[in-house]
Amino acid sequence: MNLERVSNEEKLNLCRKYYLGGFALLPFLWLVNVLWFFREAFLAPAYEEQGQIKGYVWRSALGLVFWLVALTSWITIFQINRARWGALGDYLSFTIPLGIP
Secondary structure, eight states, X not given: OOGGGSOHXXXXXXXXXXXXXXXXXXXXXXXXHHHHHHIIIIISOOOXXXXXXXXHHHHHHHHXXXXXXXXXXXXXXXXXXXXXXXXXXXXHOSSOOSSOO
């Protein structure tokens, strides 16, 4: 999508939709929001809706960082402790890797 062809009101509306969509356990939308609207929020000449877009971009970035930390922590903990958790670790696994009994 070329944001240069979209009105400022539509940019704000789209940015808001991606921000709210991230709360539906879709942090990828926050990543898209940050990547698409970073220039509009921080590098483009000032316009009326820019302040709101800037807020959505910041909050999307914070939400994305939170999810990255949470997912990375969970994956690390799970990979380290899966074998020690016994049956629970097996139930949480989609596939059971061969290795430590």
